[in-house]
Amino acid sequence: METLLDVEDLWVKFPSRQGVFDAVRGVSFTLGRERLGIVGESGSGKSMTGRAILRLIRSPGIVEATQISLGGDDLMKKTEKEMRAVRGKRISMVMQDPKFSLNPVMTIGAQIIEAYRQHNKVSHADAYAKALEMLEAVSIRDAERVMRAYPHEMSGGMGQRIMIAMMLIPNPEILIADEPTSALDVSVQRQVLDIMDKLVKDRGMGLIFISHDLNLVADFCDRVLIMYAGRIVEICKADKLNEAKHPYTRGLLNSLPRLDAPRDHLEVLKRDPAWSEAPSVSGRV
Amino acid sequence: MAEQSLRQWLLTDTPTSRRHAKLSALYHGWLSFRGNTMAMIGLCILLALVAVALFAPLLAPHDPFVQDLGNRLAPLGTDSHVLGTDSLGRDILSRLIYGSRITLYIVALVALIAPVAGLLVGTVSGYAGGWVDVVLMRITDIFLAFPRLVLALAFVAAMGAGIENAVLAISLTAWPPYARIARAETLTIRAADYISAIQLQGAGAMRIITRHIWPLCISSLIVRVTLDMAGIILAAAGLGFLGLGAQPPSPEWGAMISEGRRFILDHWWVATMPGLAIFTVSLAFNLLGDGLRDVLDPKGGE
Amino acid sequence: MSMLEIEKLNVWFGHGRDRVDAVKDASFTVARGESFGLVGESGSGKSTILRAISGLAPLWSGRMVVDGLALGKVRPKTFYKTVQMVFQDPYASLHPRHSVDQVLGETLQLHGFKDIDARVVKLLDDVGLGQKFRFRYPHQLSGGQRQRVAIARALAPQPALLLLDEPTSALDVSVQAEILNLLVDLRREHALTYVMVSHDLSVVGHMCERLAVMKGGEIVEVMGVDTLRRMEAKHPYSQSLLAASV
Numbered sequence A: 001m002e003t004l005l006d007v008e009d010l011w012v013k014f015p016s017r018q019g020v021f022d023a024v025r026g027v028s029f030t031l032g033r034e035r036l037g038i039v040g041e042s043g044s045g046k047s048m049t050g051r052a053i054l055r056l057i058r059s060p061g062i063v064e065a066t067q068i069s070l071g072g073d074d075l076m077k078k079t080e081k082e083m084r085a086v087r088g089k090r091i092s093m094v095m096q097d098p099k100f101s102l103n104p105v106m107t108i109g110a111q112i113i114e115a116y117r118q119h120n121k122v123s124h125a126d127a128y129a130k131a132l133e134m135l136e137a138v139s140i141r142d143a144e145r146v147m148r149a150y151p152h153e154m155s156g157g158m159g160q161r162i163m164i165a166m167m168l169i170p171n172p173e174i175l176i177a178d179e180p181t182s183a184l185d186v187s188v189q190r191q192v193l194d195i196m197d198k199l200v201k202d203r204g205m206g207l208i209f210i211s212h213d214l215n216l217v218a219d220f221c222d223r224v225l226i227m228y229a230g231r232i233v234e235i236c237k238a239d240k241l242n243e244a245k246h247p248y249t250r251g252l253l254n255s256l257p258r259l260d261a262p263r264d265h266l267e268v269l270k271r272d273p274a275w276s277e278a279p280s281v282s283g284r285v
Numbered sequence B: 001m002a003e004q005s006l007r008q009w010l011l012t013d014t015p016t017s018r019r020h021a022k023l024s025a026l027y028h029g030w031l032s033f034r035g036n037t038m039a040m041i042g043l044c045i046l047l048a049l050v051a052v053a054l055f056a057p058l059l060a061p062h063d064p065f066v067q068d069l070g071n072r073l074a075p076l077g078t079d080s081h082v083l084g085t086d087s088l089g090r091d092i093l094s095r096l097i098y099g100s101r102i103t104l105y106i107v108a109l110v111a112l113i114a115p116v117a118g119l120l121v122g123t124v125s126g127y128a129g130g131w132v133d134v135v136l137m138r139i140t141d142i143f144l145a146f147p148r149l150v151l152a153l154a155f156v157a158a159m160g161a162g163i164e165n166a167v168l169a170i171s172l173t174a175w176p177p178y179a180r181i182a183r184a185e186t187l188t189i190r191a192a193d194y195i196s197a198i199q200l201q202g203a204g205a206m207r208i209i210t211r212h213i214w215p216l217c218i219s220s221l222i223v224r225v226t227l228d229m230a231g232i233i234l235a236a237a238g239l240g241f242l243g244l245g246a247q248p249p250s251p252e253w254g255a256m257i258s259e260g261r262r263f264i265l266d267h268w269w270v271a272t273m274p275g276l277a278i279f280t281v282s283l284a285f286n287l288l289g290d291g292l293r294d295v296l297d298p299k300g301g302e
Numbered sequence C: 001m002s003m004l005e006i007e008k009l010n011v012w013f014g015h016g017r018d019r020v021d022a023v024k025d026a027s028f029t030v031a032r033g034e035s036f037g038l039v040g041e042s043g044s045g046k047s048t049i050l051r052a053i054s055g056l057a058p059l060w061s062g063r064m065v066v067d068g069l070a071l072g073k074v075r076p077k078t079f080y081k082t083v084q085m086v087f088q089d090p091y092a093s094l095h096p097r098h099s100v101d102q103v104l105g106e107t108l109q110l111h112g113f114k115d116i117d118a119r120v121v122k123l124l125d126d127v128g129l130g131q132k133f134r135f136r137y138p139h140q141l142s143g144g145q146r147q148r149v150a151i152a153r154a155l156a157p158q159p160a161l162l163l164l165d166e167p168t169s170a171l172d173v174s175v176q177a178e179i180l181n182l183l184v185d186l187r188r189e190h191a192l193t194y195v196m197v198s199h200d201l202s203v204v205g206h207m208c209e210r211l212a213v214m215k216g217g218e219i220v221e222v223m224g225v226d227t228l229r230r231m232e233a234k235h236p237y238s239q240s241l242l243a244a245s246v
Helices: A046-053 A080-086 A108-119 A124-137 A143-148 A156-168 A186-203 A214-220 A238-243 A247-254 A273-277 B002-011 B018-034 B037-054 B092-128 B130-145 B148-159 B163-190 B193-199 B205-241 B253-263 B269-296 C046-054 C100-110 C116-126 C143-155 C173-190 C201-207 C225-229 C236-245
Strands: A005-016 A019-031 A035-039 A062-064 A067-070 A091-094 A174-178 A206-211 A223-228 A231-237 C002-013 C020-031 C035-039 C060-066 C083-086 C161-165 C193-198 C210-215 C218-224
Touching (some): A019 A231, A035 A046, A046 A091, A046 A174, A046 A206, A091 A156, A124 A143, A124 A156, A186 A214, A206 A214, B037 B092, B092 B130, B092 B253, B092 B269, B130 B163, B253 B269, C002 C046, C100 C116, C100 C143, C201 C236
Parallel strands (some): A091 A174, A174 A206, C035 C193
Antiparallel strands (some): A005 A062, A005 A067, C002 C060
C-alpha cells in the first residue's frame, strides 16, 4: 500500500511551572489510502496527535519529531508560511463542533464560495455552481436554500456535512477528522459517516479518524491505534478489535454496558502504571 | 527547609482544612500574579504610595502649608526644596507627599461606593429579570446618558464644593458601567447548572445573588475598578482644577496643577510635578489592573 | 403507591408566536423503587420533562404527582427533600469558587441539618471520594470526581426520587462504568427511585427496568427493558434507534 503520511517519533511537550508535561510521547505511524482510527480517553493525546501533524499546537506547546513526511516532504522542516499552504490544501481537518468552525455572520454559500476561490482562480458564477455541487455531494437536498442560510439556522448534522464539504473543496490528500460525530445524534451520525466514507473511497484519500468511541471506530475504520497517556499501547485491525490483547483496550471494551449481555455491575478499568511507562508501539507499516 | 515545607503545604492539592484550602488558593493566585512583572511594578508603586501617605509627617521636609513669600517659585534643586516651591513659597515635595493622603482617600471612597452600588443594581436586575430589570436598567441608562463631568459639576454646584461632595459626585457618575457589567455577567451565570442546582436545594434569591453570583462578578469588577482608577484620579483632579473639589490651601494634586497653571510658561515645575505624580499613580493602577485580570479571570483558570 | 405520576404533561417555552412546545401530552408512571428511563435524540423533550418535574421549567400544564403530592406552580421547600437532580455536565454543575466542603455544607444547611460536619464526611464516603477531597475546589477534580460530588449533593437531603439527566454522557467510558456502578449501589442502599434521561440505549438498558422512547416532544412507546433486549420494540422510531445503537 502506498504511504501518504509517515510520522516518526512524534512528541508534544508543554513546559509549565511544575516541569515539562508530555502530551504525546514518541508516537510513530504511517497512513496509506485507508481509514485509520485513533481511539483513547480524554487526555490520552489523541487530539494532540492530530493537531501536531498540522503543527497546530499553540504556544507554549512544542512539537518534536524525527520526521512527519507527507509524500516525501518533511513537514517538520517547513516554515510557518509553507505550512499554511499545506493546511487545507493537502491536509484538511474537521473539528467536533461545526458551530465554532463556521463564521456566524456570513451565509454558508458565501463561505463555501470564498473557500473555493481561495484555492481555484475561477469566476464567481463557476464557484457558485461548484459550491452547489459540493453540497449535493454531501447529500444536502435543497442546496440553493442552504447556500442562502446562516450557520445558526443549520442543525448539527447539517453543519457537520457543510464543514466536510468545505474541507474537501481543495481536494486534499489527507483528511483528519477529530470527533466529527460526537456532537450528533446516532441516526445523523451514521449519515455523516457514510458521506465521509464515500468521499474518501471515491477520491482515494487517507483518513485519520480520532474518536473516544470504540464501537464506532471498530465499525468504521480499517486500522485502529489505541492511545493511553500519550503513547500507542496497541494497534489492531478494526474488525479484530474485539480480540484486542492489551489490558487497557480490553478494560475499555468491557466497561461498556451492553444490551445483549446484562450485568449487575460493569467492569471497572484498573489502571496499571506500567502501561504509561512501556514504550510506544509503532504503527508504521 | 522550613520555608520549603511551607511552600509544599501551600501548593498541595489535598488541603486538610477550610483555612488551608483558602490559603492554598490565595497562594496559587499570588504565584501567577508574581509572574507578571509589569503588574508587580504597579503594585510596588501603589504600596510605596500607601507608605508615603502613612508616614507623611516623617517624610515631608517642610510643613505643606507654611508660606515663604521671599522664596516663591524657587526652581528644582534649590537648597532644601528638591522639587522647588510654588507661588506662595510652599515646598512642592511636601505638598505632594501630603497630597497623596487626599488622593488615596478619594480613590478608596470611590472604590467603595461606585462598584458596590453597581454590583447591587446589576446583579438584582440580571437575576430578577422582568419589570425589575426594565426599571433598574432604564435608571442606569439615564445616568449613562448624562455627560460625566457635567453631572458631577451639577451635583457639586448643588451640594457645595469639597472633597466629600466631589467623591460622591464621581461615584454618582461611575456606577452605571459597573451595573452593566454585573448584569451581563449575571445573565450568563443565571443560566448555569450550578445555579439550577442550588435552586433545587430551595435557596432563596438573596442567598443565590450574594453567595453564588457575587463571588463570580466581583473579580471582573475589581479588574474594571483598577483600570478605572486612573480616570477617577483624573476626574478628582479635574474637579480640583475647576475649583470644585478640594479647596485651597489643601494640597490636592489637581488643585496644585490648577494653581501652577498661571506660571506654566516661566515656572513649568509648579504644574508639572503634581502632573507627574498623577501620571505615575494612574499608570500603576492600570498595570495592576492588567495583572489582576490575568489572575482573576475565571475563564483563564487551569 | 407510585412514586411519580405524569399525566398529559405539556411543557413550552416562550409566548405567542415564539412559543415552542417542548413536551406534548406525555403520560407515564414510575413505581416506588423503580428505575425508569427516558430515551430520545437531542430536542426530543426528554430533559425538559425532568426540568418540569424539578420546577426549573415553569411553563407547563397537566398533572404531576410526586409521592402522593400533586405539584402546583410553586414548589414547597419540603419538595426538595423528596426530589433531587443530577445534571449532565459535571464541569458546569459545580460552582467554580466553592470547595466540595462548601457545596455540601451549604446544601445540608439549607435543608436544616444540624450535624453538618459528620454528614459531609458520610456523604463523601457514600460516593466513594474519601476525606482528602473535602477541601478541594472543582478545578482540582477530574470529571468523574466532580460527578461524584454532584451525586453527593443530590443525596444530601436524603431524597426518595433522583432525576438523572445524562449523568455520564460527558465522561469517558471507563469513568462512566464507575459512576453507573455507584448509582446502582446507591439505589440499593438508599431505596431510591430513579428517572434517568439518556441518548444511549445501552446505558438505559443497563440501569433501568422500564423506559419511554421520545420523539419530537411525544412519548412514542413505553416498554420493559426485556422487550428492548429482545429487540422487540413496536414503534418504527424505537426500532430505528435500536438498530443505530447496536
